[in-house]
Amino acid sequence: MTEPGGGPPLANPRLAQPHPVRVLDDTVSYLDIRCAYLMARAAFCDDISSGSPIGEHTRVSARLSALVLHYPVTDFGELLTEASTVDEWEAAATMIRAFLGVPAEPSQDQLAATSVVAAARRADYRPPVHLSHGADDRRCNLQQSQRLHEALLAQGGESALLVVPGADHADPVFSTPAVVDPAVEFLLAVWTRNLLIDRDNGGSQT
Template sequence: MKKALIASVVALFVTGCQTQTVATQPPVDAAMAIQAANMTIPVTRTYKETDSANLQLDLFLPDAKQQPAKLVVWVHGGAWMRGSKDETMQRNGNLVRSLLQKGYAVAAVDYRLSGQAKYPAAIEDVNDSINYLVANQQELNLQADQVIVMGGSAGGHLASVIATANNDKAPFFSSAPQYKIVGAVDFYGPVDLHELKGNSGDVDHDAPDAAEARFLGVSPRQNEALAKEASATTYVDAQTPPFMIFHGTDDGVVPDSQSTLMADTLKQAGVPYSVELVKGARHGDPVFDTDKYVNQVVQFTQQHLK
């Protein structure tokens, strides 16, 4: 009976958690049930208002501490056309909890999807979300001048572009970055939209309504210059921060050749990197949130975000 009551409380709270505001706190009993279920409640902030969307971020904070927490930013995937920060704990909960246990704060950010606004909106939004955290770091007890960015799939693309262009006057920055990227982790993200060609097994990238065409507003086959402008490989240079890359060999959405291309580009520029091709792993495979890979990401974070 007791277990059923706790389960009911958890279910009721989880159903409503997506509509929680910063000022709203869960009932004490619900909070206790959540702690028992090893769940984590973020602080939610609106960081930007646009004509098509009011954009929010979820800030997961480590246990209360006197020293400001160093910041990791997570960018969700979804082919630039779907997905949300609300999926972070479901898909990457092990990673988030592991970083929190080491004292890092993790911000999961929303951005305008391709049905709401075309390139460069999503990149602008991720940049603006980090600038918001920098501007409010004292209030939020953060140390956000130096950041590690991470993401999966389309989020891996956005994180990689933000990281490689951080030291450049890139055309898509409507406001200059007020932070320094000191590392990037890319899970199976596309890094060169022009080279994302043909049929990868599950996706025809040459189709006029392919995800990257919707993201750009035009097919990369029709506008090579724009595709290159929106690609992480374009901005790699000697000042690019270290990268950690993971990709599955059975990825039918984004071919693993995208990650080997990124690795080659980083190598040519003399940038520290690691790339791991996971045999048999598919796009968005849950294996990437297991301890084997999460522990590597945590070590990378500790090495570069000191």
């Protein structure tokens, strides 16, 4: 959710629906990885939008008040390092090339520039983050969420990590109450806290 708020929006029932996924090389789910990555980078942009606000949005902040991510890629370089087989490495490299729009293996500088973990460490503002990740994720290792979680806590940020036992990437369990409910409760707690702060500040929080 972006700031400024007003009241929190009604819970969207689509949150509980399975994510649409386009499979790349029968191994890597490209669409869900791309969406999670872009949301994570947006969260640590320090209110710098990638575009120019127009019209009624000129006074709207790019700052996110909270972030919920399922099985995100937070460091493309580490994704390659974590590959345990040649096929896994090739699949990850193909996905990264497609995402970055480069014809060959990206350089270390390119990989470092895309790291969500590094962006979270640099950021002046870090929204509360709720992460859910399968313990048996074969496409995006659990360490991807663990690194971001630990980096946020080390910087004094707020992060919750739900590890789902036995779950692989985009497992159907991620659309069940066992995973959705903790994320919704996390968002409601953040929004309620922000509303109380906003009220105490005379409605001046943005």
